[in-house]
Amino acid sequence: xxxxxxxxxxxxxxxxxxxxxxxxxxxxEFSARGARxxxxxxxxxxxxAVAASLPGPxxxxxxxxxxxxALRTAAHRIRSRFGRPxxxxxxxxxxEGGPFASxxxxxxxxxxxxxxxxSAHTARVFLPDLVATAGHFLQVASLASIxxxxxxxxxxxxxxxxxxxxxxxRAEVAHEGVSVGIxxxxxxxxxxxRDADRHAVLGELRxxxxxxxxxxxxxxxxxxxxxxxxxxxxxxxxxxxxxxxTQPVRAAMPPVVLRLSRRELPRLQERQPWQHxxxxxxxxxxxxxxxxxxx
Numbered sequence: 001x002x003x004x005x006x007x008x009x010x011x012x013x014x015x016x017x018x019x020x021x022x023x024x025x026x027x028x029e030f031s032a033r034g035a036r037x038x039x040x041x042x043x044x045x046x047x048x049a050v051a052a053s054l055p056g057p058x059x060x061x062x063x064x065x066x067x068x069x070a071l072r073t074a075a076h077r078i079r080s081r082f083g084r085p086x087x088x089x090x091x092x093x094x095x096e097g098g099p100f101a102s103x104x105x106x107x108x109x110x111x112x113x114x115x116x117x118x119s120a121h122t123a124r125v126f127l128p129d130l131v132a133t134a135g136h137f138l139q140v141a142s143l144a145s146i147x148x149x150x151x152x153x154x155x156x157x158x159x160x161x162x163x164x165x166x167x168x169x170r171a172e173v174a175h176e177g178v179s180v181g182i183x184x185x186x187x188x189x190x191x192x193x194r195d196a197d198r199h200a201v202l203g204e205l206r207x208x209x210x211x212x213x214x215x216x217x218x219x220x221x222x223x224x225x226x227x228x229x230x231x232x233x234x235x236x237x238x239x240x241x242x243x244x245x246t247q248p249v250r251a252a253m254p255p256v257v258l259r260l261s262r263r264e265l266p267r268l269q270e271r272q273p274w275q276h277x278x279x280x281x282x283x284x285x286x287x288x289x290x291x292x293x294x295x
Contacts, residue, residue: 009035013088016118088129095192096280102276109154
């Protein structure tokens with residue numbers, strides 16, 4: 001049911017990485033609150049299926065966030081169909097795991113390109129719309145933005161990068177009436193996380209986290225929290241909420257991770273040699289297939 005009292009009712013929203021997982025859940029939540037939703041990403045058939053399931057107007061556009069010309073074409077289609085967006089969510093992201101020293105440079109760089117450069121391209125293309133509508137840009141970040149973990153160097157670097165990018169962008173555009181929020185997320189029930197758990201070392205690493213830090217949240221629960229933050233133009237949103245407590249102590253996190261890694265990683269490596277995961281989840285695999293197709 002549409003929430004007619006929502007400030008998003010009748011507004012145009014854009015969600016990248018919307019074919020599945022959190023992106024699809026965000027599209028459903030925005031639509032339920034009366035917004036017109038534009039879904040961007042790979043996998044046109046999956047995007048079309050999500051769009052068709054929404055209660056309100058929706059448009060699916062296949063676009064790679066690392067291709068700025070494709071994003072500009074998508075933005076033109078969205079403006080022509082729905083008018084200027086007033087909310088843009090940079091959600092598209094991929095991950096791969098494994099030791100940095102033996103990682104494939106192209107795969108490692110692709111994570112940075114999609115997560116960080118793709119988010120910047122998204123902001124660059126839609127920023128004129130957000131200025132015109134005094135809109136809101138939401139950058140999806142991670143607990144990895146606050147505390148980096150071993151065997152996930154590309155993902156952690158990219159999420160630290162998007163956090164810094166969003167802080168910088170917020171300071172630049174505040175005087176133009178544009179607000180910028182950062183979503184700090186932990187484990188969500190998505191293809192990416194389920195695939196990570198199937199890899200023994202990554203699953204073990206998560207199992208050794210403190211109990212609250214290893215719990216998995218449903219994508220629709222996280223999406224509802226994020227959309228409420230957009231309605232209120234929050235500068236930060238945390239899912240789960242306890243993650244906000246990590247901000248004051250984030251300087252202490254690297255020594256803690258280092259101490260745990262020195263103790264646990266040799267044992268894990270002895271039990272099973274580290275292996276590279278390749279792109280995690282169906283979204284990561286779809287990005288890999290699309291990249292190979294255009295190469």
